[in-house]
Amino acid sequence: MNSLDDVAAMKQKDPSGVLASTAMFPDQCQQAWEESQKVVFPDEYKKVKNIVVAGMGGSRFTPKTIGALYRNKIKVSYEICEDYTVPGYVNSDSLVILCSYSGTTEEVLAAGEDARKKGAKIAGIMSKKMDVPGYYFDPKFNPCGQPRIGGGYLLIGHLGLLKALGFVEAEDKEVTDAIAFAREIGKKYAAEVLTEQNPAKKLALLLKDKHPFIITAEFLKGFGNGFANQINETAKMISDYRYISELNHHLLEGLSHPDSIRQNGLFLFFLSHCYSEPVRKRFGITKDVVTKQQLAAEDIELTGPDKISQVLEAYTLSGFTTYYMAMLYDADPVAIPWVDYFKAQLAK
Incomplete structure (x- = not known):
């Protein structure tokens, strides 16, 4: 597709309605917030000493985002598990x-069985009801049906569960204001907004045929993982995510080779006034090192008033951007043929 302003042509390439689901991200968040914090748990669930979240893909980076966002506020040890078994402790x-999201992910179910054998309390967050307490949602604001496009349910649903359990204090106004902010800023990214005035379309054009390095820090670490995932699955393009300050200890020396990185490498720095002062300083110096080595770099300045607003702002931008990238590649944004092939081979 040559033009991102031909809305009718885009909808023809999107028979499942990914664009509609993407625009409903704030609705997903609102539904999840209203429902999940009302879940009632047995008292013993509120007395545990640690939390392990088993998830893969879009069901992994969403709780990881909440873990990073509330890292200094979660009252017990919190870990993401991405294996067939849970940690030894x-x-x-x-x-x-x-x-x-589907309730059928192989690794997650296996981890759950391992947890049962170890006597752990078990909860669920998915669209398929299980025989354990949890948040089981009707994804009515995800008409395309693709789990990663329904990320609002898992993202804010996870926050609501942690609040219901008493492990995170999240004010209702803080969350609802953030959702309202995402809804408002999403209007700037809508398909009807021409490319000249549309930051998401401009970013899609910038990223096309590049190898992006998504650079985040602190409370945005989970989002960096999420954006890279969306680029892979929705846009069918390679991507990488890295964190400041960890990358400062090795990656800066790895930019000399291969030479092709200067043709297609692009560092995308997500900036925030909510970062700590030492981290903000590191972003500027890191970009200086990158550009001195003749690599392309671009800043994305988030504008939300607080951390949770910026997380939802970032996901709103990434959702629209990766959709427009798929359009540029004439790709069906919902299809995942190679993942489907892999699963079919695995089932034999």
């Missing part, structure tokens, strides 16, 4: 949350 004092 899991026992009767642990809560294992099974996070799977």
Whole structure:
């Protein structure tokens, strides 16, 4: 597709309605927030000493985002599990949350069975009801049906669960204001807004045929993972995510080779006034090192008034951007043929 302003042509390439689902991200968040914090748990669930979240893909980066966002506020040890088994320390004092949009993810179900054997409390967050307490949602604001496009349910649903359990204090106004902010800023990214005035379309054009390095820090670490995932699955393009300050200890020396990185490498720095002062300083110096080595770099300045607003702002931007990237590649944004092939081979 040559033009991102031909809305009718885009909708023809999007028979499943990914664009509609993308625009409903704030609705997903609102529904999840209203429902998930009302979940009632047994008292013993509120007395655990650690939480392990089992999830893969879009069901992994969403709780990871909440973990990074509330890192200094979650009252117990909190870990993401991306394996068939849970960590060795899991026992009767642990809560294992099974996070799977479909409720059928192989690794998540296996981790759940391992947790059962170790006597852990188990909860779920998914669209398929299980025989354990949890948030089981009707994804009515995700008409395309693709789990990663329904990320609002898992993202804010996870926050609501942690609040219901008493492990995070999240004010209702803070969350609803953030959702309202995402809804408002999403209007700038809508398909009807011409490219000249549309930051998401401009970013899609910038990223086309590049190898992006998504650079975030602190409370945006989970989002960096999420954006890279969306680029892979929705846009069918390679991507990488890195964190400041960890990358400062090795990556800066790895930019000399191969030479092709100067043709297609692009560092995308997500900036925030909510970062700590040492981290903000590191962003500027990191960009200086990158550009001195003749690599392309671009800043994305988030404008939300607080951390949760900026997380939802970032996901709103990434959702629209990766949709427009798929259009540029004439790709069906919902299709995942190679993942489907892999699963079919695995099932034999």
